[in-house]
Amino acid sequence: MKKIINDPATVVADSLRGMAAAHPELLRVSTKPAVVARADAPVRGKVAVVSGGGSGHEPLHAGFVGPGMLDAACPGAVFTSPTPDQVQAAVSQVDGGAGVLLVVKNYTGDVLNFDTAAELAAAEGGDVRSVVIDDDVAVKDSLYTAGRRGVGGTVLLEKIVGAAADRKVDLDGCEALARRVIANVRSMGMALTGCTVPHVGEPTFTLAEDEMEIGIGIHGEPGRERMPAENADGIVRRLLEPVLEDLPFREGDRALLFTNSMGGTPLIELYLAHGIAERLLAERGIRVERRLVGPFITSLEMQGMSITLLKLDDEMIELWDAPVHTAALRWGA
Structure with a gap:
């Protein structure tokens, strides 16, 4: 194992x-328990949106x-759910009096610990x-979750x-909108290599040079x-077809296409794959009206990609276009 870490x-x-050192104007970071909050939190009179999960998906x-x-x-240990006290600490730091919405990926530990908090x-x-x-x-169940996993749509x-x-x-x-997004988004991922969790020291799985894995999790x-x-x-056909069949998407639907690197796939390959996905969607009469390309939900250094498709409506488009200012995503004012 070769990684740029100390311990x-x-x-x-x-x-x-x-x-924290890189974004002092934007973030307030604590490590005991681990919570990353807006520097200006709590914002009075607004719903606070809180999420979290295992680290390694940066x-x-x-x-x-x-x-x-x-x-x-709330960042947990690598590939490990955050604890209830982390979530509770985050809630207490950012609750501005209008309530708190927890966004939880469907993994057993995440669901249990967020519910407890x-x-x-x-x-x-x-x-x-x-x-x-x-x-x-990709799956109806796995070792990590009861039912389908929460991935790129997050x-x-x-x-x-x-x-x-x-x-x-x-x-x-906010809760009703979140449920509408969840009902209209689907994802599928693949890998050319596994990834190595630092405290484990060996790959989660191995693939031969001429093999790939379809339907991997994060x-x-x-x-x-x-x-x-x-x-x-x-590859793109194998990812896109199950997504299109599952919702299903139909001719004339408007969509946001998110082409995501699992951590080790360079942008030259990711843009190539995104172009293929756009072409395949156009052939089916699906209108890609918004796009996101890059490493936004990763699995450490895994070489692979995922495709996420969200069926859009006017409100979702307006909210997607609204200004955002975070360490990893920013546009608008």
């Missing part, structure tokens, strides 16, 4: 300290803390609600709901099928 036991805390979630997106993120906050009089995202079409959900919260949409409205879980490696056209 596997302190890699998350060390990284958070570096993030920039998710801490990279999306800031105006127009998340109010706080919500119950503790409710016992103290807070209005805290949870939505669970489960956009991965980024789109956090942006759209974060924009609504910044516009002072109330908690009922924690290095093996996928639904191991098969001979294909060219980019073949």
Whole structure:
């Protein structure tokens, strides 16, 4: 194992300290417990949007803390759910009096720990609600989750709901919007290599030079099928077709296409794949009206990619276009 770290036991805390040094005007970072919050939190009168999960998926979630997106993120150990006390600490730091919406990826530990934190906050009089995202079409169940996994759609959900919260949409409205996004987003991923968790020291799985894995998860879980490696056209078709069939998407639908690197795939390959996906969608009469390309929900250094498709409506487009200012995503004013 070769990584630019000092000690596997302190890699998350060390990284958070570096993030705080890089973005002092934007973020307020604590390590005991680990919480990344907006520097101006709590913002009075707005719904606070909080998310989190295991580290190793950067920039998710801490990279999306800031105006127009998340109010706080709870980074757990690498590929390990954050603890209830982390979530509770985040809620207490950012609750501005209008309630808190927890965005939870569908992994057993995440769901249990966020639910526990919500119950503790409710016992103290807070209005805290949870939505669970489960956009991965690759599997119905896995070792890490009861049901479909939360993957690339999480980024789109956090942006759209974060924009609504910044516009002072109330908690009922933010929750309803989140559930609408969840109902209309689907994802599928693949890998050419596994990834190595620092404290484990060896790859989560290995592939021969001529193999690829279709349907992998963001924690290095093996996928639904191991098969001979294909060219980019073949890979994109294998990712896109299950996504299109699952919702299903139809001719005339408007969509946001998110082409994501799992951490080790360079942009030259990612843009190539994105172009193929755009062409295939155009052939089906699906209108790509918004796009996102890059490493936004990763699996350490895994070489691979995922495709996420969100069926858009006018409100989602307006909220996607709204200004955002985070470490990893920023546009507008």
